[in-house]
Amino acid sequence: MKFQTALREPAHTPPAQLDVEEPIFVTKPHLPPLEDFIDTLRQIWASKVLTNGGPLHAAFEEALARYLGVEHAVLFANGTLALVTALQALRIGGEVITTPYSFVATAHALLWNDIKPVFVDVEPDTCNIDPELIESAITPATTAILGVHCYGNPCKAARIQQIADNYNLRVIYDGAHAFGVTDVGGSVLRHGDLTILSFHATKVFNTFEGGAIICPDARTKRLIGHLKNFGFVDEVTVVATGINGKMSEINAGLGLLQLRDFDSVLQRRKALYEQYLEALAALPGLLLPTPEHATKYNYSYFPVRVTPAFAISRDDLYARLRRQNIFGRRYFFPLISEFPMYRGLPSAAADRLPVATQISREVICLPLYPDMTPGDVRRVARAIASARDEANQQ
Numbered sequence: 160m161k162f163q164t165a166l167r168e169p170a171h172t173p174p175a176q177l178d179v180e181e182p183i184f185v186t187k188p189h190l191p192p193l194e195d196f197i198d199t200l201r202q203i204w205a206s207k208v209l210t211n212g213g214p215l216h217a218a219f220e221e222a223l224a225r226y227l228g229v230e231h232a233v234l235f236a237n238g239t240l241a242l243v244t245a246l247q248a249l250r251i252g253g254e255v256i257t258t259p260y261s262f263v264a265t266a267h268a269l270l271w272n273d274i275k276p277v278f279v280d281v282e283p284d285t286c287n288i289d290p291e292l293i294e295s296a297i298t299p300a301t302t303a304i305l306g307v308h309c310y311g312n313p314c315k316a317a318r319i320q321q322i323a324d325n326y327n328l329r330v331i332y333d334g335a336h337a338f339g340v341t342d343v344g345g346s347v348l349r350h351g352d353l354t355i356l357s358f359h360a361t362k363v364f365n366t367f368e369g370g371a372i373i374c375p376d377a378r379t380k381r382l383i384g385h386l387k388n389f390g391f392v393d394e395v396t397v398v399a400t401g402i403n404g405k406m407s408e409i410n411a412g413l414g415l416l417q418l419r420d421f422d423s424v425l426q427r428r429k430a431l432y433e434q435y436l437e438a439l440a441a442l443p444g445l446l447l448p449t450p451e452h453a454t455k456y457n458y459s460y461f462p463v464r465v466t467p468a469f470a471i472s473r474d475d476l477y478a479r480l481r482r483q484n485i486f487g488r489r490y491f492f493p494l495i496s497e498f499p500m501y502r503g504l505p506s507a508a509a510d511r512l513p514v515a516t517q518i519s520r521e522v523i524c525l526p527l528y529p530d531m532t533p534g535d536v537r538r539v540a541r542a543i544a545s546a547r548d549e550a551n552q553q
């Protein structure tokens with residue numbers, strides 16, 4: 160049998176050089192073994208409890224808070240609804256100081272609450288809101304600061320809290336990138352009045368769609384629990400204009416399986432991240448990310464900056480990689496402040512946001528996901544190096 164296979168082999172040998180290699184996408188979601196998820200589905204089919212706080216929801220909510228090392232988590236259908244609801248729970252209005260360098264949902268959640276976003280510039284090393292610029296953006300209408308732990312880099316939370324205390328402002332964090340990240344005091348998700356998470360398919364931890372609010376006390380957790388369920392407190396009593404933000408049993412059951420896998424997912428991400436750092440270190444003009452702001456990092460993204468000192472522009476490199484079937488993402492580009500519903504704001508002017516504007520013109524997030532192979536990383540690194548070499552020869 161073996162002998163026969165060997166004889167047949169030459170006919171199956173692929174051509175030595177394929178013109179177009181397999182695509183490498185910016186991310187590919189981690190999923191647990193399908194058999195395990197089928198067991199979860201059997202449980203749901205047996206219980207017939209599909210949503211409204213079933214047993215898997217309760218189990219995942221508890222396991223999530225324990226895994227993250229936070230007091231309380233409240234599960235949501237997605238991160239955007241969690242953020243819209245967090246603003247409602249704290250009764251935020253007026254103006255909120257935030258960052259233009261984020262996913263558009265950060266600011267959209269403000270507009271959905273009829274709140275005026277006030278953009279301030281970011282720090283070059285973390286890409287997070289620059290605390291030293293917050294004070295000058297405060298007006299009598301300011302009620303809160305909305306920070307984003309961009310790429311999982313922790314915000315300077317102590318400094319932000321100090322300013323908030325001085326001006327009696329609330330602090331909310333969009334922690335959509337910060338799953339599992341810690342600083343010297345523990346989980347970065349403990350900072351501020353509330354922090355939201357996203358478990359969207361593209362995030363480092365996914366439940367297909369999903370999200371959560373991390374909150375410090377049981378009373379706030381109860382309030383948020385009402386708000387995500389139309390404002391119902393019992394069968395006949397509605398106490399607030401709530402929304403439907405509930406996570407279903409399917410997503411919660413998947414979340415339990417994903418939690419079990421997350422440590423090994425992080426290990427694989429870390430190894431690939433470090434391989435990238437080494438492989439790209441010798442390319443002048445290419446600024447590499449710096450994961451050392453966190454005591455435990457989640458290796459969620461690998462953002463490089465293609466500076467003017469690099470041989471070709473960011474957009475040329477981006478397009479060249481695409482032609483080689485390597486799909487990075489210009490994340491974040493454009494800035495939130497450049498979208499039509501924001502660009503008329505005085506705080507949205509590019510000359511007031513020089514750092515964010517520059518990063519946005521230079522950034523590419525390179526592919527990074529747990530199933531990527533060391534060979535894939537080598538292929539991306541080689542493609543970047545040869546783009547530079549060819550440009551330098553011309």
Ligand SMILES: *Cc1c(COP(=O)(O)O)cnc(C)c1O
Pocket residue numbers: 237238239240261262264265307333335336356357358359369370
């Ligand atoms: C993904 C993301 C969101 C939105 O989360 P969804 O779960 O997709 O609604 C919000 N903010 C940031 C920074 C994100 O990356």
